[in-house]
Amino acid sequence: MSQTNQTLGEFIIENQSSFKYTSGELSRLINSIRLAAKVVNHDVNKAGLVDIIGAAGEVNVQGENQQKLDVYANKKFIQTLINRNIVCGIASEEEDDFIAINSQDENHQNKYVVLIDPLDGSSNIDVNVSVGTIFSIYRRVTPVGTPVTLEDFLQPGHQQVAAGYVIYGTSTMLVYTTGAGVNGFTLNPAIGTFYLSHPNMRFPEDGKIYSVNEGNYTHFPQGVKDYIKYCQMEEGDRPYTSRYIGSMVSDIHRNMIKGGIFMYPKSSKDSNGKLRLLYECNPMAFIAEQAHGKASDGFGRILDIQPTALHERAPFFCGSKNMVEKVEEFMRNS
Numbered sequence: 001m002s003q004t005n006q007t008l009g010e011f012i013i014e015n016q017s018s019f020k021y022t023s024g025e026l027s028r029l030i031n032s033i034r035l036a037a038k039v040v041n042h043d044v045n046k047a048g049l050v051d052i053i054g055a056a057g058e059v060n061v062q063g064e065n066q067q068k069l070d071v072y073a074n075k076k077f078i079q080t081l082i083n084r085n086i087v088c089g090i091a092s093e094e095e096d097d098f099i100a101i102n103s104q105d106e107n108h109q110n111k112y113v114v115l116i117d118p119l120d121g122s123s124n125i126d127v128n129v130s131v132g133t134i135f136s137i138y139r140r141v142t143p144v145g146t147p148v149t150l151e152d153f154l155q156p157g158h159q160q161v162a163a164g165y166v167i168y169g170t171s172t173m174l175v176y177t178t179g180a181g182v183n184g185f186t187l188n189p190a191i192g193t194f195y196l197s198h199p200n201m202r203f204p205e206d207g208k209i210y211s212v213n214e215g216n217y218t219h220f221p222q223g224v225k226d227y228i229k230y231c232q233m234e235e236g237d238r239p240y241t242s243r244y245i246g247s248m249v250s251d252i253h254r255n256m257i258k259g260g261i262f263m264y265p266k267s268s269k270d271s272n273g274k275l276r277l278l279y280e281c282n283p284m285a286f287i288a289e290q291a292h293g294k295a296s297d298g299f300g301r302i303l304d305i306q307p308t309a310l311h312e313r314a315p316f317f318c319g320s321k322n323m324v325e326k327v328e329e330f331m332r333n334s
């Protein structure tokens with residue numbers, strides 16, 4: 001893809017008028033995320049240098065050990081959004097409950113809520129493998145002028161107004177959509193500026209990469225087992241290539257560029273899989289659909305699921321359209 005000279009800041013301003021709500025609030029919100037991403041990037045990059053790697057000794061609401069950088073990234077994103085007085089509420093994978101923001105916003109005038117996974121794939125930090133940040137933005141459904149409620153966060157994914165991810169990889173990228181396609185920006189670390197490097201990103205309709213934790217194979221539903229065998233079969237353009245980083249952002253980012261499917265199915269150990277609907281599946285599903293790909297729970301569209309709890313999980317199949325449809329066919333017929 002061609003490198004342009006357009007910066008993310010310029011892109012946001014130029015595309016603001018094409019967005020259906022033109023108050024500029026969403027643009028300022030994405031600008032805040034851009035700023036927090038740069039700060040977190042700075043620390044992720046020196047993870048091996050300072051005493052910042054390793055477990056922080058705390059356990060998050062999912063019962064998992066939090067890494068120090070998880071805690072740091074969580075604080076940075078939340079602080080940036082609160083300081084700029086730009087949203088009415090934040091929910092984070094690392095927080096038990098949502099945060100209602102009203103201290104500086106006495107009249108509760110802000111319209112947007114943000115849901116965030118501050119550092120996805122954080123078990124990869126200690127081994128110098130890419131991690132990511134995922135964000136999801138909705139307009140509140142309760143009236144402006146009243147305190148934000150749980151209802152504002154429990155919206156089906158098709159209501160998202162924007163979603164994106166930051167990938168802290170060999171280079172750092174911010175990829176996002178406001179519902180008019182997907183664009184990717186690469187950080188020039190020397191001057192701290194994101195440049196448009198991947199305009200109009202699209203999943204190839206078909207692909208040859210499948211990404212799944214095959215260590216869980218025996219626990220997978222029969223349809224998933226059958227699909228994995230299908231991927232491995234010597235027939236036509238198969239066998240496909242297996243690639244699994246264990247950082248969903250990186251796995252999906254690669255598959256969007258090269259063509260492929262990412263799967264985190266339910267299993268006999270986890271009845272809804274591992275990934276969180278609100279912080280991980282919905283934003284990646286919105287991006288996938290905007291990039292002409294597809295995202296499913298194995299039977300239906302991820303973005304149509306009505307959430308019932310902040311931290312609920314969902315089986316997740318995301319990637320090239322034909323590949324996701326194929327696995328759905330195996331699920332239906334199993």
Ligand code: AHM
Nearest residue numbers: 119120121122123213246247248249
């Ligand atoms: P995290 O948010 O706690 O980091 O967990 C999510 C990550 C995904 O990025 C990744 O795809 C998955 O967990 C890997 O899980 P597993 O080790 O079970 O394959």
Ligand code: MG
Nearest residue numbers: 117119120121
């Ligand atoms: Mg995560």
